[in-house]
Amino acid sequence: MSPWWIVFKKEIRETLRDRRTLQMMIAVPVLLYPVILIASEQILLFGRRSLEAERQPVAVLGEAPPDLMRLIEARERIRVVTLEGGEERAIDAIRQDSLAAAVVLGPPAAEDQTRQAMILFDAISDRSTRGRRELATAMDQWADTLLAQRLGERGLPASFARPVAVADSSVARPEEVGGYTLGRILPLLLVVITLLGTFYPAIDLAAGEKERGTLETLLTAPVPPASVVAGKFVTVALIGVLAAALNLGSMLMTFQTGVLQFVGSFGLDFQIPLSAVVIIFATLVPLAVLFGAVCLGIAVHSSSFKEAQNALTPVYMLVLLPAMLPMFPGIDFKPSLALVPVAGVSFLFRDLMAGDADFVLGTLVLLSTVTYAAMALVFAAGAFGSEDVLFGASGDDAEVSTESLWTRVRKRSFRHRTPTVRAALTFVVAVAVLFFWMGVTLQVRYRELGVLLSEILLLLIPALVFVRLGGYAARETLSLRLPTGRAVGGALLMALGATPLAWGIGWIQSFFLPIPWEMLEGFEQLLTAETTTRLLWLILLLAVTPAICEEFVFRGVLLGGTRSMKTWQFVLLNGAIFGAFHLSFETVIRFLPTAWLGIVISWTVWRTRSLWAGSLMHLINNGSIVLLGTSPALKEKFSDPNTPLPVWIFPLAGLSLWAGTRVLSKLRPARGAEDLAALWKEG
Amino acid sequence: MIRFQGLTKRYGSLTAVRDLTLEVRPGEVYALLGPNGAGKTTALRCLATLLQPTEGTASVSGADALHNPLEVRRRIAFLAASMGLYERLTARELVEYFGRLHGLDGEHLQARVDELVALFGLGEFRNRVCGRLSTGQRQRVSLARALVHDPEALILDEPTLGLDVLSGQTIYDFISWERSRKKAILFSTHQMEEVELLADRVGVLRRGELVAEGTPEDLLERTGEPNLARAFLSLVSENAPVEAT
Ligand SMILES: Nc1ncnc2c1ncn2[C@@H]1O[C@H](COP(=O)(O)OP(=O)(O)OP(=O)(O)O)[C@@H](O)[C@H]1O
Ligand SMILES: [Mg+2]
Numbered sequence: 001m002s003p004w005w006i007v008f009k010k011e012i013r014e015t016l017r018d019r020r021t022l023q024m025m026i027a028v029p030v031l032l033y034p035v036i037l038i039a040s041e042q043i044l045l046f047g048r049r050s051l052e053a054e055r056q057p058v059a060v061l062g063e064a065p066p067d068l069m070r071l072i073e074a075r076e077r078i079r080v081v082t083l084e085g086g087e088e089r090a091i092d093a094i095r096q097d098s099l100a101a102a103v104v105l106g107p108p109a110a111e112d113q114t115r116q117a118m119i120l121f122d123a124i125s126d127r128s129t130r131g132r133r134e135l136a137t138a139m140d141q142w143a144d145t146l147l148a149q150r151l152g153e154r155g156l157p158a159s160f161a162r163p164v165a166v167a168d169s170s171v172a173r174p175e176e177v178g179g180y181t182l183g184r185i186l187p188l189l190l191v192v193i194t195l196l197g198t199f200y201p202a203i204d205l206a207a208g209e210k211e212r213g214t215l216e217t218l219l220t221a222p223v224p225p226a227s228v229v230a231g232k233f234v235t236v237a238l239i240g241v242l243a244a245a246l247n248l249g250s251m252l253m254t255f256q257t258g259v260l261q262f263v264g265s266f267g268l269d270f271q272i273p274l275s276a277v278v279i280i281f282a283t284l285v286p287l288a289v290l291f292g293a294v295c296l297g298i299a300v301h302s303s304s305f306k307e308a309q310n311a312l313t314p315v316y317m318l319v320l321l322p323a324m325l326p327m328f329p330g331i332d333f334k335p336s337l338a339l340v341p342v343a344g345v346s347f348l349f350r351d352l353m354a355g356d357a358d359f360v361l362g363t364l365v366l367l368s369t370v371t372y373a374a375m376a377l378v379f380a381a382g383a384f385g386s387e388d389v390l391f392g393a394s395g396d397d398a399e400v401s402t403e404s405l406w407t408r409v410r411k412r413s414f415r416h417r418t419p420t421v422r423a424a425l426t427f428v429v430a431v432a433v434l435f436f437w438m439g440v441t442l443q444v445r446y447r448e449l450g451v452l453l454s455e456i457l458l459l460l461i462p463a464l465v466f467v468r469l470g471g472y473a474a475r476e477t478l479s480l481r482l483p484t485g486r487a488v489g490g491a492l493l494m495a496l497g498a499t500p501l502a503w504g505i506g507w508i509q510s511f512f513l514p515i516p517w518e519m520l521e522g523f524e525q526l527l528t529a530e531t532t533t534r535l536l537w538l539i540l541l542l543a544v545t546p547a548i549c550e551e552f553v554f555r556g557v558l559l560g561g562t563r564s565m566k567t568w569q570f571v572l573l574n575g576a577i578f579g580a581f582h583l584s585f586e587t588v589i590r591f592l593p594t595a596w597l598g599i600v601i602s603w604t605v606w607r608t609r610s611l612w613a614g615s616l617m618h619l620i621n622n623g624s625i626v627l628l629g630t631s632p633a634l635k636e637k638f639s640d641p642n643t644p645l646p647v648w649i650f651p652l653a654g655l656s657l658w659a660g661t662r663v664l665s666k667l668r669p670a671r672g673a674e675d676l677a678a679l680w681k682e683g
Numbered sequence: 684m685i686r687f688q689g690l691t692k693r694y695g696s697l698t699a700v701r702d703l704t705l706e707v708r709p710g711e712v713y714a715l716l717g718p719n720g721a722g723k724t725t726a727l728r729c730l731a732t733l734l735q736p737t738e739g740t741a742s743v744s745g746a747d748a749l750h751n752p753l754e755v756r757r758r759i760a761f762l763a764a765s766m767g768l769y770e771r772l773t774a775r776e777l778v779e780y781f782g783r784l785h786g787l788d789g790e791h792l793q794a795r796v797d798e799l800v801a802l803f804g805l806g807e808f809r810n811r812v813c814g815r816l817s818t819g820q821r822q823r824v825s826l827a828r829a830l831v832h833d834p835e836a837l838i839l840d841e842p843t844l845g846l847d848v849l850s851g852q853t854i855y856d857f858i859s860w861e862r863s864r865k866k867a868i869l870f871s872t873h874q875m876e877e878v879e880l881l882a883d884r885v886g887v888l889r890r891g892e893l894v895a896e897g898t899p900e901d902l903l904e905r906t907g908e909p910n911l912a913r914a915f916l917s918l919v920s921e922n923a924p925v926e927a928t
Contacts, residue, residue, distance in 0.1 A: 006783045010772070017771040017812070213765030217828065220731050220763075221784040222756040 003223040007231025015201055015235060024200045025239055029193045029247035033254035056131040057098070059083040059090055062105030062117075067145065072103075072138045078131055087120070094122050100131030103139065112150070124445075184327045187349035190247060191323040191342060194284055195291050197243025198236050199312060202295030205232045207308035210300075229296075229381045236296055240288030248281060276352040279362060286369040287345055291319070293376035297383040314422070317429045324436075326350040336591075338364040341372050417473040419466075424561020427466050431553055432581055434458050452541055460549040463557050477560035478552060479611040487608035488616065490663035495617035497657025498600040499624055500649045502593040509592055528630065535630055542626050547618035554578050554598065555605040555614040563606065571606070575599035597621055600657075607664040684709050684867040685730065685836050689739035692725050692891075699725040701891040702739070707867045707884075709835070712858060714878045715871040717888030718919050723871035724764060726888070727840050730869075731761040743836050757785070760829035764840040766821050770814030774805045774824045777813060778831055785832035799827040803853075819850035826857065837861060839870035843877060855880055875912045889919045 015021050058078045060069065072080055083090055083099065093099035106116030117139060121132035148158050209215045218228065252272065272280075295312060302308035322343035325331055333347040344365040351357040419427070435458045442450035442457075467474050474480060483491065528534075554574060562570040579595030597617075605614040685707035692700040700722040707713040715723050728734040730741040732752035740747055746754040769777055778799055782792045800806050803823040808816060813824060822842070829837075842858075843851045858868060858881055872878065878885055878899060885902060887895040895902060895918050899911055908914040 001783060001788065003784060006780070010769075010776075010780045013776070014769055014771045212770060213763065213767030214769055215767070216728075216733060216763045216765065217761070217767045217781075217825075218784075219733060220756055220759070220761040221781055222753045222786075223784050224753065 003227035004230035007228055008234050011205060011232055011235035015239060018204060021200050021204060024196050025243045026246060029243050030250045033251050055079040056100035056127050057081045058100055058131050058135055059102040061086060061090060061102055063108060064105055068142045071141050075134045075138055078134045090120055094120055094128060100127050101135050103135050186251060186353060187326055187346040188323045190349060191346055193247040194240050194244040194288050195319050198240035198288060198292040198295050201236045201239045202292060203299045203305055203308040205236060206296050206299035207302040208305055211304045226381060233292060233296055233380060236292035237289045240292050241285055244284040244288055272353055280349055280352055283345055283348060283366055283369060286373045289373040290369060290376050293373065293380040297380035300383045314426060322346065333361060335364060339368050345369060418477045419470055419472055419557065419561035421562050424558050428558050428577060431459060431462050448541055452545055455545045455549040459553045463552040466557060478556035479605055479609050481610050483608050483610035483613045486663060487610055487613050487667060490660050491604050491608060491613035491616050493656050493660030493663060494600055494604050495620040497653045497660055498597055499621045500653040502596050504650055505596055506593045509589060538626050539623055543619050543622035546622055547615045551611055551614045551618055555602055555611055559602050559605055571599050571603050574602035604664060607667050684744060685869050686742045690729060690736050690741055691738040692729055692734060693737045699891050703893055705886050707869050709867050710862055710865040711883045712862050712868045712881050714882035714885045715888060716878060716885055716915060721888040722891040723888055724840055727838050727871060731759060731838055732756055758834050759836045759838050760834045762825055762829045762839040762842055764844055766825040768813040768821055768824060771812050773810060773812055774808060775800060777824060778827050781828050782831040795831060799831065803827045818845045819847065822846055835866060837866055837868045841871055875915060879911055887918045894918055
């Protein structure tokens, strides 16, 4: 028997005796869907019932003929109330929710003329839109009878006024509609359950083994470390696959078979074709391998269960974000997304469930996931076998303070004048999640004001709170020094070079990635400025605010925490994260140009040690877009998709960029956090 | 047989073992004596291939711990002070597992496991998982686990830690028996009676350095103390001179 197989058999036996793993592996995946289904159905039914039970109060203002009143009173979901005091009063009542909607009738029209009418309602209230719909239907019916009357008087048939009858019918097959809805949530669940399936066994087999002291005895047996890793790893991956399989099975049982008869009442018909089930499962296998290897590789560095759990929490976050992407409307599955770990899988699942998966994309996802899994495996194998892993970090790091957590937190913050890489990354991920959920809500609800609010409340303020609570030195962490004249000049040159090049990147990219014109049109609508005040407001909203708020997060906290890495590393990382942040709630096409700007700005801020230099660049970039978008003359010239940007601009931009780097290279850059910590110790 | 040659192990700036040279011959029991933190466990772990020496070598019958770790592992039984046992396996499953890892199989494995179960009285808790065993029971399982491949050298880190007199006696009997089978035995301890009862030779570690070595009688003679406990105290006390060995 080969050693890895011996290890594997023993690990499986032991794992199957562990209640915690069994819960995660069997109980959660199997029970999840029935519970979700029953719960959401109850909520839905409850909501619907309470809305339906009550008839919405509506009012009719103006002189209403009896036949119209009859039609309105015939509608079952509304009841007519009398209202004193005309239109003003009705508007108030609707705002206060005591009235759902009102129809205001104009004076009766002369023969063959049109009578004016208006329905008052509140677009953001469910009750009110319901009342409006009912009123509108009654009004239409009334108009139809009037029309039929007029035609009859002239001896014309009713069809006279309807030369064409259009009925629309959605071409989406019922299973597509069902799959579309569920398909947005289920991929996320499949991915997360697979992760959870590997999470606990990985911790148990790596950190748990260390915590109980068994790794020490295991490694005195004559087995190469690679076999130990292999045996453990296969166990973890297999458990992950098993959890995923049970999860998929439970999902199909719940939604697809008649076992639970709830589906009908949802009004959706959810069918996943067998071939899709097979592909989903085939993709879950390398995904489980990927997760297993990553979790195992990280968990071996921890010496206890708790520690491993903490160390793996960021992994959980990093998986959650891309897995959630398909839930957002308007993001299409493209080759570039297929290559993003986890996101590709999630999108593929979504499309498979909606019944319109693309073969090429599917293959791409499978291949890239297999590649990532192999890379993670190499990482995990490298993690085992070093002695640090066996007995914890050696040397001075091994000193563990026994002071209370609070004292340690405070001391730590004194030792670290700037956040650690891990703290900074955790913060940015947290902010991104916050921005995702609350930012979208704010923007939907308050529109432009919501954009402003979300930038301030969800980016700027969290960054300040983070620095304050962490006890970091704000000036150093956020690079708050004022820029010197040279720094401003350099930053200007960099911005003048980087901005056109960012457009250039976008333009080149448009040959590979289609530009979503609907989105651009929406953007253009936002960017209409008839008055100077409006233009100023747009500049404040879209250029000044991000130039401050986003800079505090990305060139402030993120850069401040990652400066201890190598320059090219933290600059690239900054660009990638900045790009990803913009990618997440709009579209893929913004990634590269934004990442490029992130790279240039973070390098500049690092050299100048001034966040304000970054703000200036950010302002120039965003401001130029606003001006370009609002001025018709410029728009003509630059944003016609068929004509390229004026080419002469690129050499000039390159020159400006080069000059900028020359100017800034003369400055002394900010030091890494480690040096500062050392200085602090000495001082 | 067992050999340390100029072995030094540093953890960062801390030197846990400094220039350790000693040898244990077949049929000899060698006690490594030292106060807490003297570097006993560190030295034994270097030999057991769990740590890499910073300088010098540790070897078993010519197989070097650093360059030929798998061969060293085949030749030693290592009993760690932590007695790491898999909590969800029974004693028999555990011993079988290590037997397999050492390349035993089939009838051969079963026969060997039966033998060890009888030797250490593991039959009495046949169906209980290790997580539920008492300290003494665990120690017996650990020994059976370590010895499953009947190796030529035994490395025991505080084998009687936490045991009562009776269980301790079982260990002493077992060590004497293995000595009669010409095994080389190296164990660490801070209990004097163990040394008196078992050890053919003693090495005293103080802050990672071997400050004295010899038979128990030698040490008494050298320190001029009436008993080993006093001798040990005088050897490891802070102002005792470091003796060239
Ligand atoms: N992984 C490690 N990293 C850093 N220092 C360590 C590590 N392991 C042990 N040490 C230190 O090395 C020194 C020797 O430790 P060691 O465990 O070898 O002592 P010992 O003689 O076995 O002590 P005891 O009798 O208490 O078991 C101690 O100061 C200990 O704190
Ligand atoms: Mg010890």
